[in-house]
Amino acid sequence: MKRLFFRLIALLLLCAVGALGLLAWFAHTPVHLRQSPLDFTIEPGSPMKQVARQVVEAGIDVEPFALVLLSRMTRQANGIKAGSYEVExxxxxxxxxxxxxxxxxxxxxxxxxxxxxxRQFRNALDRHPDLRHDSAGLGDAEILRRIGAAATHPEGLFFPDTYLFAKRSSDLDILRRAYRQQQKVLLREWEQRTDGLPYRDPYQALIMASLIEKETGQAKDRPLVASVFINRLQAGMLLQTDPTVIYGLGTDFDGNLRKYHLQSDSPYNTYIRPGLPPTPIAMPGVAALRAALHPPQTGYLYFVARGDGSSAFSRTLDEHNRAVAQYIRKRNP
Known part of the structure; x- marks a missing residue:
């Protein structure tokens, strides 16, 4: 009887060793994939059994029971993290x-x-195939509320950068990150600003930076464009910048800015309204913010595009008119 008992124990041990051997073989044997690379998603809150099902349904040829058992043996069953993954x-x-x-x-x-x-940023979010489009159908004010912004107008509040994210992230997460980064950069640059600038608060500096961004074809011109706008503000002159008028036209702008557009009153028509427009007109980057907050001292009051991305700067109206004749009228005889 005792001999039979030991034989049973030995048999059980052999079975256990064999099972462990099979599990080890399973653990380290490459699995077949429906395609390579293969993307799949683990949903939040999924228990291990559900994780195994999601893996199989995605096209990973693995035995679900064995995967669950392996996860328990390795104490990984409770450590699975939700998200999108790629395997090869x-x-x-x-x-x-x-x-x-x-x-x-x-x-x-x-x-x-x-x-x-x-609007362009939202279009890019809406078109991105790897985002979860939680902002779809929401108005701008509701988006600002959802990301914790106290502002009522979204323009200029988001930092331009390349944002990396886990696939299937919410587009609201990207918006929140971009908003917080712009606030961080704006306040940092504001604290280091040059004295004597014609801004009441950081938001006005952001508005100016957006004008500089839209009027600059080459990076080296940003400081000089900033100096022109600041000189005009300090002299009580109208800014007279086309991008603000175009922004005010919105979707009605067909690509051609006409004389009657410049004569039609709107909060964004800087040919008629003095001072800065009421909001930014684009999302400025760090270089434009620094130009707005650290402009060089120049006597420039005018600039005109040369046609090659750069601008010609002038101190007097006569100089400016000659530059216009040289760079604009010869292109549009």
């Missing part, structure tokens, strides 16, 4: 679990370009 040929069940517990999510990117309007 050669991945093993153990490698898959390691990736899921590290939260090694696959990333996508979204470039937000200096000088874009908020």
């Amino acid at each position: 040929t050669g991945v093993t069940p153990r490698g898959l679990l390691d990736k899921l517990t590290r939260g090694d999510v696959s990333q996508a990117e979204l470039p937000l370009i200096e000088g874009w309007s908020f």
